[in-house]
Amino acid sequence: MTKSLNKWLRKIHRWIAVPTAITIPFGVTFKLVGDEQLLAVWKRWDVAQSPMILTLAITGSYLYLLPYFVKWRRKNNTTKGESK
Numbered sequence: 509m510t511k512s513l514n515k516w517l518r519k520i521h522r523w524i525a526v527p528t529a530i531t532i533p534f535g536v537t538f539k540l541v542g543d544e545q546l547l548a549v550w551k552r553w554d555v556a557q558s559p560m561i562l563t564l565a566i567t568g569s570y571l572y573l574l575p576y577f578v579k580w581r582r583k584n585n586t587t588k589g590e591s592k
């Protein structure tokens with residue numbers, strides 16, 4: 509169960525990273541150019557980009573904490589084993 513959750517969260521993180529990585533340079537360029545029309549176009553895409561970055565932040569935080577969860581669980585299991 510947990511292993512498949514890890515696998516899916518990593519897959520989601522990887523696949524959402526692709527459109528996010530493509531849209532970030534466009535957003536930065538449009539904002540730097542400052543053209544009204546480009547900014548109007550960007551406003552529509554920005555609606556999609558913010559949830560993608562939020563999803564990356566959530567799944568990324570999980571991936572970051574994963575080794576610590578594993579260590580903590582392993583340590584707890586070993587302690588339980590020792591007390592027997």
Ligand code: HEM
Pocket residue numbers: 518521522524525526528529564565566567568569571572573
């Ligand atoms: C707050 C935001 C983010 C956090 C906390 C985060 C964190 C992480 C962590 C901890 C990993 C796993 C590294 C490992 O196991 O060695 C990872 C993998 C990855 N991250 Fe992020 N990340 C974030 C945003 C992004 C963004 C914005 C992108 C690209 C646009 C991105 C692309 C990737 C890719 C491609 C991987 C490799 C996935 C795989 O193992 O197949 N991440 N990230």
